[in-house]
Amino acid sequence: MMTPVHAALLRTVAGILFFIAFLFGLASLNGRSEAGWLAFFGIASGGVGLAIRWLVKRGARKNAEAARVQRQLAVLKLAEAEDGRLTVTEVAAKLGWTLRTAQGVLRALEDGVRVTTTTTDDGIMVYDFPELIYDPGRRARVR
Numbered sequence: 670m671m672t673p674v675h676a677a678l679l680r681t682v683a684g685i686l687f688f689i690a691f692l693f694g695l696a697s698l699n700g701r702s703e704a705g706w707l708a709f710f711g712i713a714s715g716g717v718g719l720a721i722r723w724l725v726k727r728g729a730r731k732n733a734e735a736a737r738v739q740r741q742l743a744v745l746k747l748a749e750a751e752d753g754r755l756t757v758t759e760v761a762a763k764l765g766w767t768l769r770t771a772q773g774v775l776r777a778l779e780d781g782v783r784v785t786t787t788t789t790d791d792g793i794m795v796y797d798f799p800e801l802i803y804d805p806g807r808r809a810r811v812r
Contacts, residue, residue: 679725686718740766740774745798753801756793 690712743764748755760771775796778784785797 676725676728679721683718683721683725686714686721690715690718737777740770741778744771744774744778745801748796748798749801753798755796755798757796 744755744760747760747763751759755775757768757772757775760766760775761768764771766774775784779786779796783798783800785799787795787797789795
């Protein structure tokens with residue numbers, strides 16, 4: 670997993686390589702006989718810079734996916750502990766998240782089958798996890 674410091678360092682190196690590629694490009698326009706070598710090194714520097722940027726973006730996507738999976742697992746564990754019924758406020762309070770994060774994770778999990786929503790008479794949206802709703806024999810069967 671790529672840390673933010675590591676990603677920032679790689680972005681800096683990529684920027685420096687892009688700048689070097691720019692300088693080589695300017696030097697090759699100067700009409701010198703080494704223009705071919707300058708162009709080669711400029712293109713190589715730019716290519717390495719692009720490769721580094723791609724690696725940083727790929728690492729960021731993997732980090733985001735891992736964080737998303739961890740948040741969903743936390744909600745599923747909480748749903749099991751709460752016998753399969755949760756509200757956004759419960760998730761936020763019990764997991765220490767913002768309401769926006771809790772709502773986003775619950776909405777992402779809601780598929781109409783494994784996670785459904787119902788609205789109480791008081792207007793509270795409850796996320797139901799039918800496979801986890803309290804069943805006295807479920808825990809014995811699952812384990």
